[in-house]
Amino acid sequence: MLEGGEEPLYIARRLIRFASEDVGLADPSALNQAVSCYQACHFLGMPECNVILAQCVAYLALAPKSVSVYKAIGAAQKVVRESVGQNEGVPLHLRNAPTKLMKDIGYGKGYIYPPDNPSATQSYLPPSLAGYKFLDWPTRTASPDEANPPSTSGSGSI
Secondary structure, rough: OOOOOOOOOHHHHHHHHHHHHHHHHHHHHHHHHHHHEEEEEHOOOOOOHHHHHHHHHHHHHHHHOHHHHHHHHHHHHHHHHHHHOOOOOHHHHHHOOOOOOHHHHHOOOOOOOHHHHOOOOOOOOOHHOOOOOOOOOOOOOOOOOHHHHOOOOOOOOO
């Protein structure tokens, strides 16, 4: 693309999209790699940034792929589009209550702060969306290597 005259920053922007859309949660570092690539190309320009683009392309090509987030946002947007004005507001317990009036009408009432109550369950969706699952992410299981890591005693390795 560079040899064909394409602007390096255009290519870098497309790599950012690729990192999020096609690699996604399979390797969250891919997005950092692509944004860093864009910034480095912006700082250096051509011809020096050609190696940076190549490094990012190689990283993304070798990274595991997942389109789960891409599918999830599409599914969520479809539900919103097809609701034809039936969208409910943010549940009251999730709303910020910076004023006395907002507190009095129930904003923030009953909110459970997950870091303080990790085992508590709470709904974050409006009632009409109860039961919807937009992000389909498989449960991670330990690989055989993770389940039985090699012993390092006496090997001198870190």
